Amino acid sequence: MFGIVRPCSHRLGAHLKAEWMAHLCGLCLALRKDHGQFARIVTNYDGLLISVLTEAQAGPVSGGRRIAGPCALRGMRTASVAQGEGARLAAAVSLVLASAKVRDHVADRDGLLARRPVAAAARRVAAGWGRAGERGGSAVGFDTRVLVEAVDRQIGLEALAGAGTPILTVTEPTETATAAAFAHTAVLAGRPGNAQPLAEAGRLFGRLAHLLDAVEDQDADAASGAWNPLTATGTSRAEARRLAGDALHGIRLALREAEFADGKLVHLLLAHELRRSVDRAFGGGPACAAHQPGPYTPGPYVPGQGAPGQGAPGQGTPYFPGAPIPPRPREPRGFLPGCGMFLLLCCSCQMCCAGEYEGPWSRQKHEGCCRDCDCDCPCDGCDGCDGCDGCDCCCPCDGC
Numbered sequence: 001m002f003g004i005v006r007p008c009s010h011r012l013g014a015h016l017k018a019e020w021m022a023h024l025c026g027l028c029l030a031l032r033k034d035h036g037q038f039a040r041i042v043t044n045y046d047g048l049l050i051s052v053l054t055e056a057q058a059g060p061v062s063g064g065r066r067i068a069g070p071c072a073l074r075g076m077r078t079a080s081v082a083q084g085e086g087a088r089l090a091a092a093v094s095l096v097l098a099s100a101k102v103r104d105h106v107a108d109r110d111g112l113l114a115r116r117p118v119a120a121a122a123r124r125v126a127a128g129w130g131r132a133g134e135r136g137g138s139a140v141g142f143d144t145r146v147l148v149e150a151v152d153r154q155i156g157l158e159a160l161a162g163a164g165t166p167i168l169t170v171t172e173p174t175e176t177a178t179a180a181a182f183a184h185t186a187v188l189a190g191r192p193g194n195a196q197p198l199a200e201a202g203r204l205f206g207r208l209a210h211l212l213d214a215v216e217d218q219d220a221d222a223a224s225g226a227w228n229p230l231t232a233t234g235t236s237r238a239e240a241r242r243l244a245g246d247a248l249h250g251i252r253l254a255l256r257e258a259e260f261a262d263g264k265l266v267h268l269l270l271a272h273e274l275r276r277s278v279d280r281a282f283g284g285g286p287a288c289a290a291h292q293p294g295p296y297t298p299g300p301y302v303p304g305q306g307a308p309g310q311g312a313p314g315q316g317t318p319y320f321p322g323a324p325i326p327p328r329p330r331e332p333r334g335f336l337p338g339c340g341m342f343l344l345l346c347c348s349c350q351m352c353c354a355g356e357y358e359g360p361w362s363r364q365k366h367e368g369c370c371r372d373c374d375c376d377c378p379c380d381g382c383d384g385c386d387g388c389d390g391c392d393c394c395c396p397c398d399g400c
Contacts, residue, residue, distance in 0.1 A: 003045030004212050004281075007273045018080075019265050022065065023048040023055070023090075026082030029068060030091040034139075035132040039095060042129065046209065047094035050181055052265055053198065054086025057189035059261030085140045085188045092136030093181045096144050099129035100151035107155065108226050142184045150177040158227060163234040167243070170229045171210040178206030186258075197257035201270065204247040204254070208274065211240050211247075212281040237282065244278045330363045 009017055027048045031039040055064060066083050070076040103126045105113050112118045130148065137144035150173035161170050182202025186194035214229045215237065221228035230240060252271050260266060333341060338361035345360055359366055 003047070004209050004277045005049065005269050005273050006045050006277070007269065011272075012268070016265055016268060020048075020052075020269075022080055023051040023082045023087070025068060025071070025074070025079055026051055026087040027090045027094065029081060030083065030087040031094070034088060034091060034136050035095060035129075039091075039129070039132060042094045042098035044094055044098075047090045047097075049205075049269060050090035050093055050185055051082050051086040052269065053182060053185040054084075054089065054188050055082060056260045056263050056266045057186060057191045057194060057258070058086075086185065088136055089140045089142055089181070089184060089188060092133045092140070092142065092144060093147065095129045095133030095136065096147045097151075097177070099126040099133065100147070100154075102126040102129070103151075104155075110224075110226065140184075140188060142181075146180045147177045150174065158229070158232070161229070161232050163232075165233045167211075167229060167233050167235040167240070168207070170233060171207045174210040175203040175206040178209070179203040191259060194258040197254045201251045201254035201258075204250045205270070205274075208244055208247045208251075208278070211244050212277060215240055215281045241278075241282050244282070248275055248278060332363055333361050335361075 007020065012020055024043070024045070028040050028043040031043060058064075061084070064082065064084055065080050068079050068081045070078055102122050105111075106119045106122050106126070109119070113122055133147075134144045154170075154173040157170055157173065179199040179202040182205070183195045183199035186192060186198050210229070217226075218228050218230055220226075222231060229235070230237070248271075251274065255263070255267065255270060332338075341358075341360035345357060357366055358364070
């Protein structure tokens with residue numbers, strides 16, 4: 001999965017988590033149904049926003065949900081998933097943008113794509129995804145040429161950009177592409193009056209996506225010599241943070257102008273979780289309380305076995321007597337061993353249902369995405385909200 005809006009299940013609450021998973025699985029199954037099994041690899045967290053926006057405007061409709069069969073990533077359980085034009089548009093947009101991303105990596109000769117045979121295969125895959133996305137977009141009345149043209153324009157702008165070039169000149173193609181996709185959800189939902197505010201929200205979301213991707217990749221791009229918009233244009237992180245803050249505020253204002261049948265999930269994802277994504281990218285903001293380690297409680301001090309913090313005599317350990325010694329950090333796995341572990345985690349459903357599992361490559365601890373847990377109300381700091389008392393749009397604490 002990739003994308004900038006990656007909500008923590010602790011903050012969604014049971015109802016909104018079920019809704020979010022319905023759109024995620026709906027996007028995955030729409031890709032499989034319309035474009036084949038391999039297309040499911042482009043399932044991403046940001047793409048499902050298209051499906052969420054469509055349903056939020058249209059409200060519950062007949063045939064908008066179906067019961068999907070057992071899936072290994074759901075612990076071989078059935079589930080109610082979203083279907084219809086919103087999911088199909090999300091699939092088409094995801095394919096076109098994934099195609100563009102692959103072509104961009106091929107052009108930059110990133111990693112294995114520096115090898116000609118691998119690059120040639122990647123170009124064929126990208127071309128196939130582009131054609132599939134075009135067919136899928138046409139089926140729901142969306143012209144994907146605006147996305148393709150934006151991507152082509154992006155390549156030219158990056159070639160010309162240099163020190164002093166405004167960073168917003170570089171983000172413009174991404175803004176145009178996402179604005180078109182967001183606006184078309186109003187057409188699908190039968191709310192043409194929402195097209196303009198949602199186009200504005202999409203434009204600013206595209207700006208944020210481009211900026212956050214640049215911030216997160218800047219150090220790695222510098223190490224590998226890859227092109228990065230912040231480095232190339234000489235834009236400071238402080239300026240990028242200011243632009244990101246302005247975009248967040250603009251998205252909230254745009255969403256207020258749109259009419260929704262049920263805007264709870266939209267507000268949670270595009271107001272609260274998007275703000276957390278910005279904080280995460282720039283290294284600030286509170287983390288989910290449920291993911292914080294508990295306080296260390298030392299064992300009792302035993303006379304004659306050393307002072308607290310010094311360990312028992314002769315042991316040379318800084319730990320308290322009887323306290324467990326934490327294991328040494330483990331080295332990350334290589335690419336192929338990590339792929340094998342990824343398959344094992346998927347087939348055993350640990351990535352979906354385990355309380356905690358070890359990342360296939362990083363070996364860092366992660367939580368299964370379907371695990372239920374309680375967390376703090378996400379409304380803190382929301383414009384127009386006062387914790388759980390004043391927010392009538394997104395708080396999952398109702399009835400808690």
